[in-house]
Amino acid sequence: MRFARIVLGLLLALTGLLVTIAGAVAAFWLVGPDNTVDTGERRLTSTGLAVMTAPDLLDRHGPTLHVKASSAKPVFIGIGQDLDVASYLGGSQYSRVVRLNLPPKFDTQEMKGGLIPLAAPAGLDWWTVKASGAGEQSISWPIADGSYDVVAMNADGSPGADLRLTVGVELAGLFGTCLLVLGVGVVLLLVGLVLMFIRKRRPPVPLPVVPVVKPLPELQPVGQSPGQHAPAYQSPTYKGPAKRVAGATALLLVATGCVAVPVKNTSATTTSRPAVTVADGQAVVARYNDLNNKANQARDPKLSEAIEGDPTLAMTRAGYQIGRKTDPAGKNKTKPFSYLKPKIGAPQFSSYPMRFVVDSGVSDEPDSRQLGVWQRQSAGTPWLLTHSVYPSTTMKLPPMEGLRVPAKADMDKLSSLPQSAAGNLAIYLTGGARSPKAALFTPSPGMLNLLNQRVKDRTADIKQDYIANATDTFRPSGDLVIFITSAGEGLVFLSLTEQYLQLIEPGSNAYWTSGEVTAFSSFVKYTQTLHRDYLHQVAVVIPLKGHGRMRVLSIDGQLVGAGGS
Structure with a gap:
């Protein structure tokens, strides 16, 4: 029995010594009071544009991730x-961290691609958390469920990253758990030593009874009844070593369970997110207000390219060309204005391009609103205003809350497919109020004014001796942008081209001598036709089947060309 106790004590003592050392090393060297275990500073270089973790490297969520980076350049x-990081770095050369080994070592993979500098990353709004500047930069982030990447690069987006990185993970209660493990190790060590060196005390041996020759009278012990015997000796209760080991093991398991094990990610690899937050969407509009007014004052289409995309950009360029021709002194430049109190409608997207819709007031037009679509082609490109119309305040606009990208089931419920709606609207505008397609639409006030103006234009032109006839033709142009509202209706943004054509009487000639058209053709004689070309942007609401006509919210046009033959 003594041999078995010594062997068990030796095992417990050795186990306790190892656990004590492990707990002490973990508590005071690996972790520390901040509950964080980190890699220490490691140098990572890339001839490409960035160092990026693989999407599956952060495959658990819950702990807080700490990242520090420094470089000779601003970092x-x-x-x-x-989905954002992959789009931003797509087609570029960079280094991907595919594995983190212990002792801390990063395994990287070089991803081939171009070395064209990227847009400065700090100016992009889709980062979950970011830091940029000279010297050491640091970020902390509670790891979320989903597919996320850590990126380190030069702050200006240039290639040739030479970085010193420290990555750490903070687990709540980790330091306390290490101390508890240390305590358990000490207990096991002490128990082992006790079993090895402390002997078990034996009960005292009773003295032998000496027989007497002369019988004595039977004595009765005090407090004992006749016939009752004295109780037998019982040794103290002793808990065996097995129970002690079981208790220590249970304590160790409880201790190590004090730290929540990071939960495995459950979100799919391909995730989606709103195209923009409300705050970021409002910042995009504010930036547009500033740059647009500067571009208008300078009539600078290059500056407009930083905030607009077609078809809006095409209309802006044409407007600047007309302004430089008809107002070279710059006396009639567009007065500064702003989009006010923008309401943001941001659908979910799982890939680029992404879009969001804004419903704003207009500072210099209290009777109008601006309804616009902003688009970002990739994660590294700016938000551009691509579609922009100005509905009257009398028009009921769809709510911005709940806008979503259409699915096939949504399209099947609409009273008309958007492509058909665009074609029918072009037929309606070409044919005028008597068009058979007019019954499909409820026109906006601006659309009625356009139809009436074209009737007046044709009437006046035909009266000219050199004009034989005049026609007006609308056609769909470009791609449609479609959203589904919270009520299930379709909100469609489309563009139409219009050519107003005048047929010249045989033997006559004509040319543009004044007005906006001279920005595109001036004093050039034509003998067959004269034409004016317009680009119109339109917003249409397509109702659900059986819920009435399609509503034209607004149609806004710009002269973009003129000439003849």
Whole structure:
């Protein structure tokens, strides 16, 4: 029995010594009071544009991730969803961290691509958390469920990253758990030593009874009844070593369970997110207000390219060309204005391009609103205003809350497919109020004014001796942008081209001598036709089947060309 106790004590003592050392090393060297275990500073270089973690490297969520980076150049570090980071770095050369080994070592993979500098990352709004500047930069982020990447690169987006990185993970209660493990190790060590060196005390041996020759009278012990015997001796209760080991093991398991094990990610690899937050969408509009007014004052289409895309950009360029021709002194430049109190409608997207819709007031037009679509082609490009119309305040606009990208089931419920609606609207505008397609639409006030103006134009032109006839033709142009409202209706943004054509009488000639058209053709003689070309932007609401006509919210046009033959 003594041999078995010594062997068990030796095992417990050795186990306790190992656990004590492990707990002490973990508590005071690996972790520390901040509950964080980190890699220490590691140098990572890339001839490409960035160092990025693989999407599956952060495959658990819950702990807080800490990242520090420094470089001889200003440095950027950020964490973003993989759908954004992959789009931003797509086609570029960069280094991907595919594995983190212990002792701390990063295994990287070089991703081939171009070395064209990227847009400065700090100016992009989709980062979950970011830091940028000279010297050491640091970020902290409670790891979320989903596919996220950590990116470190030069702050200006240039290639040739030479970085010193430290990555750490903070687990709540980790330091306390290490101390508890240390305590358990000490207990096991002490128990083992006790079993090895402390002997078990034996009960005292009773003295032998000496027989007497002369019988004595039977004595009765005090407090004992006749016939009752004295109780037998019982040794103290002793808990065996097995129970002690079981208790220590249970304590160790409880201790190590004090730290929540990071939960495995459950979100799909391909995730979606709103195209923009409300705050970021409002910041996009504010930036547009500033740059647009500067571009208008300078009539600078290059500056407009930073905030607009077609078809809006095409209309802006034409307007500047007309202004430079008809107002070279710049006396009639567009007065500064702003879009006020923008309401943001941001559908969910799982890939680029992404779009969001804004319903704003207009500072210099209290009777109008601006309804616009902003688009970002990739994660590294700016938000551009692509579609922009100005409905009257009398028009009921769809709510911005709940806008979504259409699915096939949504399209099947609409009273008309958007492509058909665009074609029928072009037929309606070409044929005028008597068009058979007019019954499909409820026109906006601006659309009625356009139809009436074209009737007046044709009437006046035909009266000219050199004009034989005049026609007006509308056609769908470009791609449609479609959203589904919270009520299930379709909100469609489309563009139409219009050519107003005048047929010249045989033997006559004509040319443009004044007005906006001279910005595109001036004093050039034509003998067959004269034409004016317009680009119109339109917003239409397509109701559900059986819920009435399609509503034209607004149609806004710009002269974009003129000439003849």
